[in-house]
Amino acid sequence: xxxxxxxxxxxxxFQILLSLADEDLHGYAIMRQVADQTDGRLRxxxxxxxxxxxxxxxxxxxxxxxxxADAKLGEERRRYYKLTPAGRKLARSEAExxxxxxxxxxxxxxxxxxxV
Amino acid sequence: xxxxxxxCLLRLYPDRFRKAFGEAALQLFRDRSRHERGLFSTLRLWxxxxxxxxxxxxxxxxxxQQTLIGANRxxxxxxxxxxxxxxxxxxxxxxxxxxxxxxxxxxxLSLPVGHAEPRGFHxxxxxxxxxxxxxxxxxxxxxxxxxxxxxxxxxxxxxxxNLKQYxxxxxxxxxxxDSLLANEKAGKFDALTDGAAFADRxxxxxxxxxxxxxxxxxxSKAPLPDRPPGPPPGALERYRKAMEQENCxxxxxxxxxHNIGYLKLNSFPDPSVxxxxxxxxxxxxxxxxxxxxDLRDNRGGYPDMVALIAAYLFDHPxxxxxxxxxxxxxxxxxxxxxxxxxADKPVFVLTSARTFSGAEHFSYxxxxxxxATLVGETTRGAAHAGRFHRIDDHFGMGITExxxxxxxxxxxxxxxxxxxxxxxxxxxxLITAEKLAERxxxxx
Numbered sequence: 001x002x003x004x005x006x007x008x009x010x011x012x013x014f015q016i017l018l019s020l021a022d023e024d025l026h027g028y029a030i031m032r033q034v035a036d037q038t039d040g041r042l043r044x045x046x047x048x049x050x051x052x053x054x055x056x057x058x059x060x061x062x063x064x065x066x067x068x069a070d071a072k073l074g075e076e077r078r079r080y081y082k083l084t085p086a087g088r089k090l091a092r093s094e095a096e097x098x099x100x101x102x103x104x105x106x107x108x109x110x111x112x113x114x115x116v
Numbered sequence: 117x118x119x120x121x122x123x124c125l126l127r128l129y130p131d132r133f134r135k136a137f138g139e140a141a142l143q144l145f146r147d148r149s150r151h152e153r154g155l156f157s158t159l160r161l162w163x164x165x166x167x168x169x170x171x172x173x174x175x176x177x178x179x180x181q182q183t184l185i186g187a188n189r190x191x192x193x194x195x196x197x198x199x200x201x202x203x204x205x206x207x208x209x210x211x212x213x214x215x216x217x218x219x220x221x222x223x224x225l226s227l228p229v230g231h232a233e234p235r236g237f238h239x240x241x242x243x244x245x246x247x248x249x250x251x252x253x254x255x256x257x258x259x260x261x262x263x264x265x266x267x268x269x270x271x272x273x274x275x276x277x278n279l280k281q282y283x284x285x286x287x288x289x290x291x292x293x294d295s296l297l298a299n300e301k302a303g304k305f306d307a308l309t310d311g312a313a314f315a316d317r318x319x320x321x322x323x324x325x326x327x328x329x330x331x332x333x334x335x336s337k338a339p340l341p342d343r344p345p346g347p348p349p350g351a352l353e354r355y356r357k358a359m360e361q362e363n364c365x366x367x368x369x370x371x372x373x374h375n376i377g378y379l380k381l382n383s384f385p386d387p388s389v390x391x392x393x394x395x396x397x398x399x400x401x402x403x404x405x406x407x408x409x410d411l412r413d414n415r416g417g418y419p420d421m422v423a424l425i426a427a428y429l430f431d432h433p434x435x436x437x438x439x440x441x442x443x444x445x446x447x448x449x450x451x452x453x454x455x456x457x458x459a460d461k462p463v464f465v466l467t468s469a470r471t472f473s474g475a476e477h478f479s480y481x482x483x484x485x486x487x488a489t490l491v492g493e494t495t496r497g498a499a500h501a502g503r504f505h506r507i508d509d510h511f512g513m514g515i516t517e518x519x520x521x522x523x524x525x526x527x528x529x530x531x532x533x534x535x536x537x538x539x540x541x542x543x544x545x546l547i548t549a550e551k552l553a554e555r556x557x558x559x560x
Contacts, residue, residue, distance in 0.1 A: 027140050027141075027143065027144045028143070028144050028147035028148070029373065031144060031148075032547075036551075043160075043164050044168075045164050045165055045167065045168020045169070045171075045172065046137075046140075046141035046142075046144045046145060046165070046168065047129065047141065047168045047169060047171070047172025047173065047176070048168050048171060048172050049141075049144065050133070050136075050137035050140060050141055051133070051172050051175060051176060053137070054133075054136065054137065078140075078143065079140060
């Protein structure tokens with residue numbers, strides 16, 4: 001019984017997909033990567049992060065990776081997440097959508113061409 | 117304590133969320149708490165958490181499940197779409213519980229605000245050791261004790277005698293003496309009837325002639341002790357016990373993400389007591405790909421321990437400049453340390469405005485040898501190469517008695533501190549160093 005639809009992809013979820021583009025990461029690393037790629041503007045709290053992760057898992061846009069903690073290195077056991085092909089495709093289409101938006105903004109002279 | 121508060125706050129989420137991600141959320145909290153220290157970062161962390169709770173808890177209750185399936189995505193031609201379904205509402209008792217917990221959290225947070233800055237290592241034993249160091253500038257300079265011409269003359273004579281006896285360069289000592297006597301003869305000290313002002317004036321003149329910033333004439337209202345106080349009885353035993361309790365001030369020895377070794381060391385303790393602990397600490401990060409020494413709360417200590425730890429970072433004996441000691445055969449690090457894999461690994465040293473004395477020595481030499489990247493704030497600036505000589509009950513002077521060869525620079529860090537390579541606030545130093553290390557790994 002859908003109450004509301006979040007479309008396009010929520011910003012936090014999109015950022016998480018982008019953060020996983022290069023490598024598999026655990027929750028905290030995702031949070032930091034997202035903070036990095038947004039120049040610290042988006043610091044995902046645990047609730048938002050794992051809520052988004054759950055949505056992405058359910059959508060099979062990301063998947064959990066079996067990665068054991070290395071006790072010798074003092075690592076705590078963590079869940080790692082990996083981008084699935086579907087997740088990568090979705091991230092790309094979202095990026096293209098934003099690129100389209102950018103083109104429009106430039107055409108309307110809201111943005112100058114050398115901004116991005 | 118903070119973790120317990122957050123664990124309680126997690127109870128605000130629906131069971132389903134907690135079962136699936138409660139532990140992971142708590143882990144994330146732990147990770148952030150570990151890396152984000154200091155007043156500002158702690159406040160920011162809690163602001164983020166509370167804002168996150170305010171947004172995500174209601175959403176979680178509304179979102180029983182998200183059942184977007186592939187067909188749905190196809191229907192929207194690849195456009196991303198998420199559906200949120202209405203589910204159970206937050207229970208009244210959960211909301212009430214949340215309000216109470218938030219108040220408790222806010223109150224608890226207000227407590228550390230006044231004490232958030234981590235303090236350096238303090239113990240009776242270390243205080244006793246501090247007393248053994250070269251006496252420091254007295255904190256107060258009271259305006260008492262009017263000096264007359266005879267008093268001033270007596271002090272000037274005593275200063276000159278000490279300089280001639282102890283100063284490393286007799287020629288310079290003579291030049292200072294000539295200058296002081298000339299000024300005295302010209303009546304330039306006549307107006308100085310205040311002890312502290314007179315001491316300042318002498319210091320300025322001595323430094324002008326010698327260009328040696330370690331020289332100082334001091335005035336103390338309280339009578340100076342006849343000799344530096346020795347260690348009180350049982351000091352070594354107390355020190356040993358304190359070191360046992362404090363793990364020799366190795367507050368943290370960890371391997372962080374990306375296999376970065378992390379040592380938070382709050383002093384450089386006596387190697388005769390803490391040598392085995394230091395060796396064990398270095399061994400436990402031996403396989404790291406980079407190493408971070410966190411000296412932000414380090415108040416200094418024993419030069420031997422500074423050199424002992426530094427030895428792990430070189431594959432050959434390296435000249436280890438120490439402004440407090442003459443250059444001797446012992447001035448080279450005992451490198452390579454058998455079995456050490458750290459000689460070619462990137463090294464980062466975290467500094468703050470509190471980083472002091474021996475910790476500055478460690479930072480300065482590693483920086484000058486281009487063996488470490490210093491990240492954080494300029495250090496406090498205590499090289500203390502002088503030795504203190506008592507002139508009378510109220511006057512004394514610091515005189516440079518050692519001439520260490522400084523191959524890096526004409527000056528050391530006395531008074532100016534050691535400048536970091538990467539200047540960031542101390543609270544951000546760890547996260548910055550981790551990023552720098554990761555960047556180095558990527559370049560490989």
